Amino acid sequence: MAPIHVQAPNARRGDASLAELAAAVQSGDAKARDALWARCSVLARQVARRCGGNGADVDDLSQEALLRAFESFSSLREPAALVSWLQVVVKRHVIHGLRNMRRKRPLVSGGSDPEVLAARDALPDFQVELRRLVVTLGSLPEEERDCLWLRRAEGLRIDEIAHETALSRSTIRRRLQRAELRLGKRLANGISADDA
Secondary structure, three states, X not given: OOOOOOOOOOOOOOOOOHHHHHHHHHOOOHHHHHXXXXXXXXXXXXXXXXXHOOOHHHHHHHHHHHHHHXXXXXXXXXXXXXXXXXXXXXXXXXXXXXXXXXXXXXXXXXXXXXXXXXXXXXXXXXXHHHHHHHHHHHHOOHHHHHHHHHHHHOOOOHHHHHHHHOOOHHHHXXXXXXXXXXHXXXXXXXXXXXXX
8 A cells, every 4th residue: 555645734833843742742731732632633634534535434533543542642752753653543543444344334235134135137046146145154153254254355465364353374364264165165065054
């Protein structure tokens, strides 16, 4: 992914720089904390919109990321690196949050109702196969299904899945292999979720 270049909000003449504000916040200045929050919220929103587009979800995620950044402010070693540090925190939080939202979305547009499929004019054979695939995917153990979804539907690499799930690479490979074997056997043999 290309690096994100966002300009820090310009300080008005006489205002403290972000690094000075960060240093003051670290020393316990409450007014500096409020001023830093106001200035960083603009930056956080810019970064979030670059990562995830516009929308209420992205704005919410930017505020959550900013709150998380302020809660872990003690981990900032160098106040001069505030902008870069904040960009990383916001970018990771927004990408992770949007990925979680996508993962929780239903696979088909009809929600959890398998009778309502994405296309009304889809061929009956396709509807049957799609319904069977959704039911078969649902019958896989959750940990295998999650790894399979992240790899095949989201297109994540093994190391990205490891970072996302906090699992080892070998565990992910093993779960993927088991999920693909089970899915292939169940689809080939026509086993439904009730039979699994």
